[in-house]
Amino acid sequence: MNRHSHPTKPTKEQAEEAVRTLIRWAGDDPGREGLLGTPDRVTRSYLEFFAGYNEDPDTYLARTFEEVNGYDEMVVLKDIRVESYCEHHMVPIIGVAHVAYIPSNRVVGISKLARVVDAYAKRLQIQEKLTRQIAETIERTLQPKGVAVIIESAHQCMTTRGVHKDGVTMVTSTMLGIFRRSDITRRELLSFIDKG
Ligand SMILES: Nc1nc2c(ncn2[C@@H]2O[C@H](COP(=O)(O)OP(=O)(O)OP(=O)(O)O)[C@@H](O)[C@H]2O)c(=O)[nH]1
Numbered sequence: 714m715n716r717h718s719h720p721t722k723p724t725k726e727q728a729e730e731a732v733r734t735l736i737r738w739a740g741d742d743p744g745r746e747g748l749l750g751t752p753d754r755v756t757r758s759y760l761e762f763f764a765g766y767n768e769d770p771d772t773y774l775a776r777t778f779e780e781v782n783g784y785d786e787m788v789v790l791k792d793i794r795v796e797s798y799c800e801h802h803m804v805p806i807i808g809v810a811h812v813a814y815i816p817s818n819r820v821v822g823i824s825k826l827a828r829v830v831d832a833y834a835k836r837l838q839i840q841e842k843l844t845r846q847i848a849e850t851i852e853r854t855l856q857p858k859g860v861a862v863i864i865e866s867a868h869q870c871m872t873t874r875g876v877h878k879d880g881v882t883m884v885t886s887t888m889l890g891i892f893r894r895s896d897i898t899r900r901e902l903l904s905f906i907d908k909g
């Protein structure tokens with residue numbers, strides 16, 4: 714069991730019963746025809762929304778390529794769609810992540826950076842923690858010269874409830890290594906992602 718699994722994971726039937734309880738809490742009747750299949754669908758949806766709990770992000774970065782002719786410039790993957798879930802209200806956080814690193818000798822297949830984003834996004838999150846987890850995983854596994862992660866997103870807990878402020882973007886960033894130390898490197902990154 715990894716450290717993210719809950720020791721008392723319920724059965725699917727127990728999870729479906731919880732959905733029926735929430736339907737009643739919403740004010741509807743879980744016994745009416747249109748809702749009969751809903752607990753099954755919701756519990757199956759949860760397996761997708763929260764698939765990250767069954768993933769070990771480090772393994773995505775385990776296969777690296779060293780034959781890149783000494784490429785030691787910035788690699789940027791920008792506008793990676795992020796679908797996450799606010800841990801306070803359990804509603805979607807939708808946005809984009811920009812991930813950059815400067816290899817020291819190992820580079821990874823670029824899709825793996827997006828897989829790491831997903832593995833942490835598909836959990837109950839706050840955006841600050843999500844941003845940091847992605848950056849720290851890349852730093853730990855690739856030991857690059859630097860890592861930068863920027864996430865821009867909309868929180869449905871702010872748009873569809875609560876303060877109801879649509880069009881608000883939350884921006885978070887984690888800068889490690891040379892991205893933290895060097896203004897020039899940071900500026901280069903911001904120009905690549907059209908924020909310079
Ligand atoms: N820092 C941070 N805050 C978040 C994130 N997602 C949601 N929140 C905020 O978490 C806070 C939870 O505040 P509470 O006062 O406990 O909850 P609440 O009564 O539902 O608050 P309102 O959303 O203001 O109605 C809210 O201000 C949310 O906007 C996130 O990723 N990072």
Ligand SMILES: [Zn+2]
Pocket residue numbers: 799800801802803804868870871
């Ligand atoms: Zn929230």
